[in-house]
Amino acid sequence: MESVIEVNNVSKSFGKLNVINQCSIQVEKGSITGLIGPNGAGKSTLFNIIAGVFPPDSGRIVFDGEDVTGLPSNQLFSRGLLRTFQIAHEFSHMTALENLMMVPSGQLGENLLNTWFKPSLVRSQEQEVRQKALDVIDFLKLEHVKNELAGNLSGGQKKLLELGRTMMVDAHVVLLDEIAAGVNRTLLKDLNDNILRLNRELGYTFLVIEHDMDMIAKLCNPVIVLAQGSVMVEGTIEEIQSNPEVIDAYFGTDVS
Ligand SMILES: Nc1ncnc2c1ncn2[C@@H]1O[C@H](COP(=O)(O)OP(=O)(O)O)[C@@H](O)[C@H]1O
Ligand SMILES: [Mg+2]
Structure with a gap:
């Protein structure tokens, strides 16, 4: 063992x-x-x-x-190693999909200089993150609520979303x-x-x-x-x- x-x-x-x-x-x-x-x-x-x-x-x-x-x-x-995110950390004004896309740290798109000087790099990374988030949505069978604001999800759907966030970072x-x-x-x-x-x-x-x-x-x-x-x-x-x-x-x- x-x-x-x-x-x-x-x-x-x-x-x-x-x-x-x-x-x-x-x-x-x-x-x-x-x-x-x-x-x-x-x-x-x-x-x-x-x-x-x-x-x-x-x-x-x-x-x-x-x-x-x-x-x-x-x-x-x-x-x-991670524990599930607390509900308080969820961005209720963002959609389920956007919540997942928020998870990876150090996204190039957050850096303004990168969006000016390396727009194609930023776009491809954003697409990668988006695709991964869509895969997670698919895995968790949350397709029908992917564009719902997270704040409108039921308690159980929020828990699934929390689980999804752990998948975004390959915990x-x-x-x-x-x-x-x-x-x-x-x-x-x-x-x-x-x-x-x-x-x-x-x-x-x-x-x-x-x-x-x-x-x-x-x-x-x-x-x-x-x-x-x-x-x-x-x-x-x-x-x-x-x-x-x-x-x-x-x-x-x-x-x-
Ligand atoms: N940050 C803290 N400060 C003071 N006491 C705490 C703190 N966290 C937990 N406790 C106390 O420690 C004990 C165990 O709490 P906890 O670990 O939450 O138990 P469980 O999760 O098994 O119900 C409880 O008596 C709780 O009041
Ligand atoms: Mg406890």
Whole structure:
């Protein structure tokens, strides 16, 4: 097994609150790994540490075999590790297609000098980006809304668009933090199907935080249970769901 993400003995406190405690996990390359646990277990905090939003107090993060502890998220992003964009970052006044075209960084068209002196270069790059965005639209079956303003899309369509944005930069490791929340059943199936296709057809690795157990069961193997900032148990969803300790700590309490 080859790990693409290794979290080694990571701890993180906010003031006196120890949120992550000597936590170690491995995410196997090509897997869709689930991360579940009660509210406040530290799941989102762990994502933030992995994605470089803030560094851990102690411990190491290894990505693709390299120690990336403390690297900022934009550097991890350019290495192909990203978490889905927050809805707040979406440009609601732009169309779905334009939102996708915005993603690649360093577009030549943004540089005024280039548009004056190298118009053909800019045009061909723009066409390339546009074609890629159209391919993503096609892959996600969002053809019918490609010219809709992003602000008018349904919650689920926005989630698909977020997934599409990860495809624009050829991410190979994507962290999904509760993307099913507020998504209707039909679009949830589309989301699941697309996650599976990205995994199988394009080799994406996913680390998925999700409250929706059906979604975890459909997508994830293995599943890691986090409780009070440490790994309680890891296994298949069947193993997790029949583990008495987990039932007590997790399924025994409010899971919504
Ligand atoms: N930036 C922060 N500052 C202070 N406390 C935080 C911060 N982020 C999270 N916490 C606290 O850390 C704990 C774990 O939060 P979180 O990682 O969001 O849990 P989960 O995603 O598992 O529900 C919670 O008690 C939360 O209030
Ligand atoms: Mg959370």
